[in-house]
Amino acid sequence: MGTRSAKLDVLLTNGRKGLFAVASIAKDEILIDLNGEETLSSPTKRSLQIGEGKHAFGGEETVGYLNHGCEPNVFLDFSCLRVRALRDIRAGEEVKINYAATEYEMHDSFQCDCGSPACLRMIRGFKFLTRDQQLKLKPYLAPYLLTRLDGEA
Numbered sequence: 001m002g003t004r005s006a007k008l009d010v011l012l013t014n015g016r017k018g019l020f021a022v023a024s025i026a027k028d029e030i031l032i033d034l035n036g037e038e039t040l041s042s043p044t045k046r047s048l049q050i051g052e053g054k055h056a057f058g059g060e061e062t063v064g065y066l067n068h069g070c071e072p073n074v075f076l077d078f079s080c081l082r083v084r085a086l087r088d089i090r091a092g093e094e095v096k097i098n099y100a101a102t103e104y105e106m107h108d109s110f111q112c113d114c115g116s117p118a119c120l121r122m123i124r125g126f127k128f129l130t131r132d133q134q135l136k137l138k139p140y141l142a143p144y145l146l147t148r149l150d151g152e153a
């Protein structure tokens with residue numbers, strides 16, 4: 001099983017569960033460790049894709065309620081399989097990751113209303129992004145998606 005920082009907690013807001021900072025977090029801080037997390041061969045609503053046919057289970061104690069944001073404040077650092085803060089995060093902020101940087105094809109696509117000017121609107125996975133949108137994600141991409149990106153060039 002993976003582990004989660006005590007600075008995060010699952011909270012229910014507007015009828016939806018999400019992962020929130022309950023203390024201030026510094027940029028680069030490790031928030032979730034996916035090492036040891038059970039993996040599945042196909043995606044679920046709560047899983048996070050970490051490789052070809054490899055999906056981190058996404059338990060309540062790790063990324064199960066880590067929601068999507070087109071302007072995320074955390075990312076999955078694949079060099080160590082840990083979720084890190086992209087910037088300083090205030091207590092009370094929801095932490096969000098960009099699903100398009102990990103999921104090739106989402107288990108459930110949805111209409112995003114994150115409010116970011118960079119909002120991708122329909123979130124369906126990396127496969128459905130334009131090449132420009134894919135290139136913008138390059139620093140945060142799962143290695144298995146990086147292979148696809150470079151392969152197309």
Ligand SMILES: [Zn+2]
Pocket residue numbers: 069070071112113114115116118119120121
């Ligand atoms: Zn969005």
